Structure formats: C-alpha cells, structure tokens
Amino acid sequence: MRPAPVRPYAVRAATPPSAAAPPTARYLTNDEAADYLRLSPRTLEKQRVLGGGPRFRKFGRRVMYAAADLDAWADARSFEATSDPEYAERHSVDSRAR
Template sequence: MSDFAAPLVPRFLRTPDAAVHLGLSARTLEKHRCYGTGPTYRKLGGRIVYAIDDLNAWAELGRRHSTSDPGQGTVHPARPVRR
C-alpha cells in the first residue's frame, strides 16, 4: 500500500481561479456572467463556481485554425449582445 495519497484535483473553480484558467481578468469573467456570454456556472449558496470542463468547453468555442476559419461557435465579447 502506498504512503502517498493521490493529489486532489479541483472540479470547480471560483471566479478568480477560473479567470486565471482562461487567461482573463476576474472582472471580465464577471461581465460575461452578467451578459450571458460566458461559460456555464453554478451558484452554490452565495458562491459562484465554474466546472473546469465547462470552462474548457466555452474556450473551445473560440478555436480556429486560421483567420478564415469560421469555427464551430462564437465567443462573444464581454458586453451585451445585440440580436
């Protein structure tokens, strides 16, 4: 039996850590949440948390291979979306 426990990998990140994960500022991620343009989040009590899989899926929407690649989705800017 091993004396070393497997390291715990977080499943959820709070806003500052989620922003670091995405390379954004926490304020930008808050704006995305308010405008509905950001990744899926959960509200647990009074805390906002993001699943790492949801952060990665949202970031994948912006994946492109070239400037002419239309991609599979759109990551909108952190401002109200006009429809």
C-alpha cells in the same frame, strides 16, 4: 529492531488505480477560473451578466465554475485561421453593435 518505515508513495505505487472510479468534478471560484483561462476576473463577471461566458453554478452566494465547462467553453472558441467563415461571422463589425 524497528521495522522499516513505509513510504506513502511506495504504497500508492503498489495499488493500481481503480478504472471504475468516476472522475470528480473540480469547481473553481471566479478568481481561479479567471486564472485558469488567463482572463480578468472582471471579464467573467461581465459575461455572467451579459451572456456569452462559460457555464457557472451558484452555491448560495458563491459562483463556481466546473473545470470541464471552462474547457468546453474555450474549445468552442478555437479556430484554424482568421479567414475561417465561422470566425469572420463571430468577429464581424456588425456583431459588436449588439
């Protein structure tokens, strides 16, 4: 008789995840980061040149974004309402003249 096959998901479910394992950084390409943020890839390219975009890393010629940096950048741009003084300061007509 053959032994019963071991199913991979059953083995994973039986072993508890390690609490001491450090989270691994996930790096995204420009196109993947744009999809993640629901922006145009060109928008991220312009922000790399002009500033104001999320932190990025260069590996040789390749530009990569850490998912945690994208989340932090997006969180820094959250507001309660358009009447929020910080929102008004960032989005005033004068700030577009820079």
